[in-house]
Amino acid sequence: MTRAERLTALLELLVNAGKLDVEEAATRFAVSAATIRRDLDYLADQQLLSRTHGGAVPNTTSYDLPLRYKSSNHxxxxxxxxxxxxxxxxxxxxxxxxxxxxxxxxxxxxxxxxxxxxxxxxxxxxxxxxxxxxxxxxxxxxxxxxxxxxxxxxxxxxxxxxxxxxxxxxxxxxxxxxxxxxxxxxxxxxxxxxxxxxxxxxxxxxxxxxxxxxxxxxxxxxxxxxxxxxxxxxxxxxxxxxxxxxxxxxxxxxxx
Structure with missing residues (x-):
């Protein structure tokens, strides 16, 4: 999985679950916790989510993600x-x-x-x-x-x-x-x-x-x-x- 694909998957998971935990996401995507933290920091910089201690939650615009981040669901x-x-x-x-x-x-x-x-x-x-x-x-x-x-x-x-x-x-x-x-x-x-x-x-x-x-x-x-x-x-x-x-x-x- 490329980083772009992982970012998309993280955003989709966030919207569906309502929150993200760094350790759980690291296990799910088979990468280090540090990698997930960097991914979440990047997405937070893009104002696509809000960082929390140990993870992330949706912000007010997460429900309406840009098309470039939407996965090919269905x-x-x-x-x-x-x-x-x-x-x-x-x-x-x-x-x-x-x-x-x-x-x-x-x-x-x-x-x-x-x-x-x-x-x-x-x-x-x-x-x-x-x-x-x-x-x-x-x-x-x-x-x-x-x-x-x-x-x-x-x-x-x-x-x-x-x-x-x-x-x-x-x-x-x-x-x-x-x-x-x-x-x-x-x-x-x-x-x-x-x-x-x-x-x-x-x-x-x-x-x-x-x-x-x-x-x-x-x-x-x-x-x-x-x-x-x-x-x-x-x-x-x-x-x-x-x-x-x-x-x-x-x-x-x-x-x-």
Missing amino acids: GEAKSRIAARAVAMLWPGCTVSLNGGTTTVEVARAIPGAEPLHNGITVVTNAINIATELTVRPFIKIVVCGGVARPQSYELVGAMASETLSQLTPDICFLGATGLDPVAGITTHDEAEAAINRVMVQQAKRTVVVADSSKLGTVGFSRICHVHEVAAVLTDSAADPATVETLQGSGVEVILA
Whole structure:
């Protein structure tokens, strides 16, 4: 395991467990306690956690870690979701993508779809997605202005809203922190939720792309209600009861 991989694993463990103990982490990762202390000090310097005597605890932003530190949890499921999402596109269509690990996978799958090489337009408020796709000559990239959030690389604010409100994509693939039949589609940050809401309102059709771990989860700020989207694209491990409830609400559920 490289140091970068260990840092990612430490952050994931911290968020899941609510605390980290140096000795336990050293045993878990088969390194010395001194190595773990240096790792935790480094992450504390990056303001990704708070150091304690003998370990670390989450700080106020640990729940919303930058994408570069997020591990590939449910990576296989996200790849299947991305492949299914790209299969829903067609040459000449316009698609909008917000930020998030699943929508990044969707973006990465687009260049591999040969029929789309005849041309496609991608609208996004995520600067990492725009950077990754802009080198593809058959993809027209439309990026809104705004203030960049380092946690998700999304552009937010009035400038982003103004730009996106002038566009009407054929389809929006919407990533989210949580999807609950009652609470709706949610994310951690209210500024991101506001921009994502504009994307949903402007698209002719919105498909939520979320692995099964997101179903039943509720984030801080609602993007929209479930009935405001056309479909939910998730993986086959989705809870059958939740799937049935969503379908009963008139939402198509697609299992990848």
